[in-house]
Amino acid sequence: MKQYKGYEAKVEYDAKAELFHGEAFGIRDVVTFQGRSVEECEKAFHDSVEVYLEFCRERGEKPA
16 A cells, blocks of 8 residues: 555556556546556656646546
8 A cells, every 4th residue: 555645545566567556546536557666656656646636626626
């Protein structure tokens, strides 16, 4: 489990693809991310949450 700005995500590793991938939960939209390393995956998670928050601001919606 990873956490960022109050959001949590489950991360899994796909050995065949050599790729970490995850999905944030507790959000009404689908927020996914991936990376080839732990660091890259964590940055992608943070970036995805930031994009989601900006999307909500643009639409005038309160983030879930």
